[in-house]
Amino acid sequence: xxxxxxxxxxxxxxxxxxxxxxxxxxxxxxxxxxxxxxxxxxxxxxxxxxxxxxxxxxxxxxxxxxxxxxxxxxxxxxxxxxxxxxxxxxxxxxxxxxxxxxxxxxxxxxxxxxxxxxxxxxxxxxxxxxxxxxxxxxxxxxxxxxxxxxxxxxxxxxxxxxxxxxxxxxxxxxxxxxxx
Amino acid sequence: xxxxxxxxxxxxxxxxxxxxxxxxxxxxxxxxxxxxxxxxxxxxxxxxxxxxxxxxxxxxxxxxxxxxxxxxxxxxxxxxxxxxxxxxxxxxxxxxxxxxxxxxxxxxxxxxxxxxxxxxxxxxxxxxxxxxxxxxxxxxxxxxxxxxxxxxxxxxxxxxxxxxxxxxxxxxxxxxxxxxxxxxxxxxxxxxxxxxxxxxxxxxxxxxxxxxxxxxxxxxxxxxxxxxxxxxxxxxxxxxxxxxxxxxxxxxxxxxxxxxxxxxxxxxxxxxxxxxxxxxxxxxxxxxxxxxxxxxxxxxxxxxxxxxxxxxxxxxxxxxxxxxxxxxxxxxxxxxxxxxxxxxxxxxxxxxxxxxxxxxxxxxxxxxxxxxxxxxxxxxxxxxxxxxxxxxxxxxxxxxxxxxxxxx
Numbered sequence: 001x002x003x004x005x006x007x008x009x010x011x012x013x014x015x016x017x018x019x020x021x022x023x024x025x026x027x028x029x030x031x032x033x034x035x036x037x038x039x040x041x042x043x044x045x046x047x048x049x050x051x052x053x054x055x056x057x058x059x060x061x062x063x064x065x066x067x068x069x070x071x072x073x074x075x076x077x078x079x080x081x082x083x084x085x086x087x088x089x090x091x092x093x094x095x096x097x098x099x100x101x102x103x104x105x106x107x108x109x110x111x112x113x114x115x116x117x118x119x120x121x122x123x124x125x126x127x128x129x130x131x132x133x134x135x136x137x138x139x140x141x142x143x144x145x146x147x148x149x150x151x152x153x154x155x156x157x158x159x160x161x162x163x164x165x166x167x168x169x170x171x172x173x174x175x176x177x178x179x180x
Numbered sequence: 181x182x183x184x185x186x187x188x189x190x191x192x193x194x195x196x197x198x199x200x201x202x203x204x205x206x207x208x209x210x211x212x213x214x215x216x217x218x219x220x221x222x223x224x225x226x227x228x229x230x231x232x233x234x235x236x237x238x239x240x241x242x243x244x245x246x247x248x249x250x251x252x253x254x255x256x257x258x259x260x261x262x263x264x265x266x267x268x269x270x271x272x273x274x275x276x277x278x279x280x281x282x283x284x285x286x287x288x289x290x291x292x293x294x295x296x297x298x299x300x301x302x303x304x305x306x307x308x309x310x311x312x313x314x315x316x317x318x319x320x321x322x323x324x325x326x327x328x329x330x331x332x333x334x335x336x337x338x339x340x341x342x343x344x345x346x347x348x349x350x351x352x353x354x355x356x357x358x359x360x361x362x363x364x365x366x367x368x369x370x371x372x373x374x375x376x377x378x379x380x381x382x383x384x385x386x387x388x389x390x391x392x393x394x395x396x397x398x399x400x401x402x403x404x405x406x407x408x409x410x411x412x413x414x415x416x417x418x419x420x421x422x423x424x425x426x427x428x429x430x431x432x433x434x435x436x437x438x439x440x441x442x443x444x445x446x447x448x449x450x451x452x453x454x455x456x457x458x459x460x461x462x463x464x465x466x467x468x469x470x471x472x473x474x475x476x477x478x479x480x481x482x483x484x485x486x487x488x489x490x491x492x493x494x495x496x497x498x499x500x501x502x503x504x505x506x507x508x509x510x511x512x513x514x515x516x517x518x519x520x521x522x523x524x525x526x527x528x529x530x531x532x533x534x535x536x537x538x539x540x541x542x543x544x545x546x547x548x549x550x551x552x553x554x555x556x557x558x559x560x561x562x563x564x565x566x567x568x569x570x571x572x573x574x575x576x577x578x579x580x581x582x583x584x585x586x587x588x
Contacts (some may be wrong), residue, residue, distance in 0.1 A: 003423075003424055004423065004425055004430065004487065005424050005429050005430070005443055007424070007429060008441050008442070008443045008444070008445045009442045009443070009444055009460075010444075010447060011444040011445070011446065011456045011457060011459070011460045012420075012446045012447055012452055012453045012457070013447050016389075016391060016394065019395075020390075020391050022388050022391075023391055023392060026389075026390040026391055026392060029385065029386075029390075030321075030323065030386055033323070033382060033385070033386060034323055037327070043333075054340070054346060055337070055341045055362075055364070056347075056362075057340075057341070057342075057343070057344040057362075058340060058357070059343075059344035059345050060486055079507065079510050079511075083255075083256070083510045085252055085257075085259045085260070086259075098224065121348060122345060123258075123259045123262075123345075123348070123350040124343075124344055124345075124350065125259070128358070128490065129506075129510040131496050131497070131506055132497075135346070156519075
């Protein structure tokens, strides 16, 4: 068969040398490499005592953020649900009542917001789609559960607590919202 | 070939006649067999250890990707391509992105091309490392496998630094990248380029010129270049048969014409040839990464295509025009030209093609993936006829048939 380019090189036609013909050098060579590795630094990380540091942009469990005054950012526009290729996000919107201004940032909010973690493929498209700085993926891993229904995360699990806000400043690479 | 066809046709009626006392037995290799590294079923007709004929089954993990793609917007389809050949998902992601860019005739900056080349070649190294170390495992040499997996881990950390995920990467966007390479990425890539050749040479010295390995793999699962072309082989498996066909060279995409690399070829298309071709390709990939990384041009990490690439988040939060565009892009409502394009990339396994037909709607009218594994698997029964059962396992792993890509 003629060559299609002038860059080809045959790599597997080298005949065996005398040393290679003897079985033993290869056997001892292999054993020597294994022996050397006994004294090398171990690569294993002893999880869970020690944890690997994830990249700041790691795509793990979602969080629904609050603003600096502790109000929920999500306005239930539904863009994350549209962007989701796995159809894992569902939500119901509601109107903010009088006296709820300290709970929700804008007039509309999500009264129900669910992510099915069994459907979710952690592609990060919801985070990218969110126009309100509300949903972010974090470097936390989704814990295992025993029952399927426990994997459907509602607002109780998704919205960050006021006391322990989750720091996502490292992944806000594309800019922050300025207060009007 | 005719003889083989007759054997195939006569297989099923004979199944019932065979008894345990007979000379010929039927053996199910798979679907869930630890040695097949995936869900593959092969119904073998064996005489002792010798395989007389076999019938392969496809579709055990068929997920209807082509149909799914007809209901997903262009941005969402990237996540589907992750799951084709999951050993080298960035190549699939970028192949798809380049297909859409071809359809919309986008002008891609040189910097994006070079960044893509770096990521794609890293993915190729990871893919070939898995394949070659698994050939070692199937011949009984587990040691090399455990050593090179640390390097694969480092490659996955590099992907994580760019896109945030390791296996199903969803890396890049239509028009470029979601973010520029971070300082940590640069640091990790530099250390990878420094340490990898040493570890790789150690792995190479374990197997490549080891007589035990050579005796085991030579003449195992061979295919002639004519037969390989008849089946439509591409990639390392065709090159192992002796033809230097490489999409990166024949039809350069993503500025591959800028890089200097050698196309390794084999002699007779057996397992040893395939192993050696992949080994050399890892070295060439490393060479390409070094060239691309040292010559990476200045510029933006994405193309200027406001119809497809999402505007800056700061603009979206504060500017109405950008917000409208943001909504339109995410919902897939920006106009897409009507047309038909085919774009192929040199995937981890061979020519990975995307045949896209657009009717101007938010989803493709039809999308077909040219999956190299599907083609290799068609030739598999012919390649193992006359070989032993353990050779069949070795041939399957050296063809690098990935179940996700085979069944799509």
